[in-house]
Amino acid sequence: MFEAAELGRTLSKADFKQAEPELRARLLEAQRRARAAGLPVLLVITGVAGAGKGELVNRLHEWLDSRNVRTHVFWDETDEEKQRPRWWRYWRAMPAAGEIGILFGGWYARLIDDARQGRAGDDDIESELDRIREVEHMLINDGALLVKFWLHLPESEQARRVEARRKDPKSHWRMAPETAREANHYSEFIDLATRVVRETDTGEAPWFLIEATDHRFRDLTAGRTLRRAIDTRLESARDESPVKVSHAPALPATETARRTIVDHVDSDLVLPKREYKQEKRALAATINRLGWKGFKGRHPVVAVFEGWDAAGKGGAIRRLTESLDARLYNVIPIAEPTDEEAAHHYLWRFWRHLPRDGYWTIFDRSWYGRVLVERVEGFASQPEWARAYHEINTFEEQLAAHGVTLLKFWLNITPQEQLQRFEARQETPYKQHKITPDDWRNRDKWDDYKAAVNEMVIRTSTEFAPWHIVPANDKRYARIEVMRIAAEAVKRDLKAKGKKR
Numbered sequence: 422m423f424e425a426a427e428l429g430r431t432l433s434k435a436d437f438k439q440a441e442p443e444l445r446a447r448l449l450e451a452q453r454r455a456r457a458a459g460l461p462v463l464l465v466i467t468g469v470a471g472a473g474k475g476e477l478v479n480r481l482h483e484w485l486d487s488r489n490v491r492t493h494v495f496w497d498e499t500d501e502e503k504q505r506p507r508w509w510r511y512w513r514a515m516p517a518a519g520e521i522g523i524l525f526g527g528w529y530a531r532l533i534d535d536a537r538q539g540r541a542g543d544d545d546i547e548s549e550l551d552r553i554r555e556v557e558h559m560l561i562n563d564g565a566l567l568v569k570f571w572l573h574l575p576e577s578e579q580a581r582r583v584e585a586r587r588k589d590p591k592s593h594w595r596m597a598p599e600t601a602r603e604a605n606h607y608s609e610f611i612d613l614a615t616r617v618v619r620e621t622d623t624g625e626a627p628w629f630l631i632e633a634t635d636h637r638f639r640d641l642t643a644g645r646t647l648r649r650a651i652d653t654r655l656e657s658a659r660d661e662s663p664v665k666v667s668h669a670p671a672l673p674a675t676e677t678a679r680r681t682i683v684d685h686v687d688s689d690l691v692l693p694k695r696e697y698k699q700e701k702r703a704l705a706a707t708i709n710r711l712g713w714k715g716f717k718g719r720h721p722v723v724a725v726f727e728g729w730d731a732a733g734k735g736g737a738i739r740r741l742t743e744s745l746d747a748r749l750y751n752v753i754p755i756a757e758p759t760d761e762e763a764a765h766h767y768l769w770r771f772w773r774h775l776p777r778d779g780y781w782t783i784f785d786r787s788w789y790g791r792v793l794v795e796r797v798e799g800f801a802s803q804p805e806w807a808r809a810y811h812e813i814n815t816f817e818e819q820l821a822a823h824g825v826t827l828l829k830f831w832l833n834i835t836p837q838e839q840l841q842r843f844e845a846r847q848e849t850p851y852k853q854h855k856i857t858p859d860d861w862r863n864r865d866k867w868d869d870y871k872a873a874v875n876e877m878v879i880r881t882s883t884e885f886a887p888w889h890i891v892p893a894n895d896k897r898y899a900r901i902e903v904m905r906i907a908a909e910a911v912k913r914d915l916k917a918k919g920k921k922r
Contacts, residue, residue: 422615423630426573431635444644445484451651452485452521458655459518459764461565464647465527468572469610471582472633477572478523480640481647491516492523495531504719504778506823508556512772515560517764527569528553529621533613537606550620552815557626559812562804563766566654567626570643571618572633576607681875686833688894697897701740704904708744711911712781716749719778720915721825724907725787728832729870730860731842732893733900737832738783740900741907750781755790767791767809768816775820788813792877797869810880821885826914828907829886831874832893836867 455462464481466474478492493514502510508528516522532549535541541549561567574582622628629646633639692700715722724741726734742750753774762770768788776782791809795801801809820827834842843864846856863870882888889906893899 422619423573423611426571426630426632427575428632429634430632430638432637432641434637437637437641440641444641444648448484448644448648449486451648451655452489454655455521455566455651456489456519458658460651460654460658461516461518461765462521462647462651463516463560463565463567464521464523465529465567465569466523466572467526467529468570468631468633469574469579469607469614471579472572472574473636473639474525474572476636477570477640477643478525481523481644484644485521489519490521490523492525494525495527501777504721505775506819506825508552508819509772509775511556512769515765515769516565517761518564519764528556529617533610533617536613537609546616550617552819553621554623555811555815557621557623559808559815560766561625562808565766566650568647568650569621569626569628570646571614571628571630572639573630574633576611578634579607681871682878682890683831683833683871683874686890686892688833688835688838688892690892690898691895692898692901694897697901700901701904704901704908705744707908708741708904708911709746711908711915712745712749714915715781715911716779718915718918720911720918721776721778721823722781722828722907722911723776723820723825724781724783724828724830725789726783726785726830726832727787727789727793728830728891728893729834729839730863731839731846731855732832732834733896734785734832736896737830737891737893737900737903738785741904742783744904745781749779750783751776752783752785755784755786768812771816775825778824788816789877789881792881793870793873794863796873797866810877813881814883814886817881817883817886824914824918826911827886828910829882829888830903830906831878831888831890832899833890834893836864838894839864 466478468474482490482492491514495510498510511524511528514522514524532541532546532553536546557567618628618630629643631639631642631646714720726738728734738752742752751774758767758770771784771788774782774784791801792806792813796806817827843856843860846852878888878890889902891899891902891906
């Protein structure tokens with residue numbers, strides 16, 4: 422595979438000097454157009470140790486407007502990174518719309534190193550390759566331009582460079598820490614790299630193999646390739662004529678009329694006040710104990726609260742958090758995305774709030790907005806929300822693989838109960854802030870939302886992240902049910918974690 426990058430191509434100093442000014446001008450113009458178009462550019466640079474990845478990154482910073490370029494290096498994991506799912510460190514580095522993000526090694530360097538060091542078996546490698554393809558597909562579908570450079574050196578050239586830099590004190594600082602170490606395992610590295618590159622070389626995210634023996638040829642080739650990739654994407658976007666839909670069309674009658682999962686919820690379940698107090702006291706003590714046990718055992722918990730407007734999500738969250746020490750949890754209210762959040766993939770803002778091991782993060786509404794309000798109100802196009810089910814399942818699978826207890830609650834009330842609560846809020850001065858015109862508009866689309874909830878539950882209730890449909894006409898019953906489910910799930914997962922040790 423890498424033979425094409427071992428042809429001995431070079432570029433004279435004079436030819437480089439002649440070509441560089443034009444390339445810089447065109448590259449800057451491409452960057453300016455990408456920024457104006459809100460195109461996020463993700464540049465992954467990896468390859469053989471000693472091939473000059475750092476030199477190329479420095480050159481690109483020189484050629485580009487570095488104010489809109491962010492470079493991220495993924496060497497040894499920090500303690501903060503180790504205490505979160507594997508891909509947390511990469512999602513934090515995703516470029517915003519109009520920016521260029523350079524990922525030094527990207528998600529490929531870690532995979533190859535784990536495989537070579539024996540930390541990943543064949544099944545682990547294949548699983549991570551699947552995940553890489555899924556994430557890259559997800560980013561591209563969301564509008565990002567992904568450019569992947571593999572810088573290649575023949576074994577003899579790598580060995581020559583390592584030896585020369587060892588002997589020359591002036592250039593030794595330019596050698597990355599892993600270069601000398603990897604030079605002793607060239608054949609093993611290339612075998613693994615061949616598999617990784619071959620299995621992640623897709624039509625939408627191809628690899629560009631760049632011969633790196635001559636630094637001038639390497640840099641000019643990379644610069645031209647990046648400029649061409651940006652221009653090609655912008656030209657293709659200009660030729661397309663996407664149809665903007667300001668309001669989502671009504672769901673077909675066959676979708677809205679049929680009975681759904683929420684129609685089977687027993688809305689008449691109630692809990693007497695005396696029983697509520699007794700159970701609340703006992704469950705609060707259990708959850709508090711489990712919270713501290715999870716903290717000591719570094720066990721993370723993520724709880725997601727969705728439900729109808731006025732279903733009591735806030736009250737259920739408060740009863741849950743009252744049971745925990747305030748130092749152990751964060752509650753994240755999700756509303757309309759900020760400008761910064763809207764400039765990234767919709768999952769980015771949720772990745773950044775994931776808890777460290779031992780802590781809880783509670784989302785008051787969540788990533789399911791993509792397949793609920795964004796779907797029904799037309800804020801997301803049909804292709805965007807249709808592919809979100811798989812994207813969400815992939816995201817949640819990564820949380821589960823890290824050992825997160827993922828709790829997903831849908832608080833369900835009837836239309837009649839919602840109307841009573843809306844009217845009560847309007848009549849109570851200190852509750853009037855809870856009712857907005859949007860709440861009434863959403864109520865008019867009850868059937869559309871019901872169909873969306875039904876599909877959401879069916880398509881995203883998995884063995885590692887099941888949905889819990891909680892009858893919430895009676896607030897006391899709903900709150901105790903949430904506390905009970907949370908306690909049982911955390912207790913189960915802590916027990917399973919203890920057995921593995």
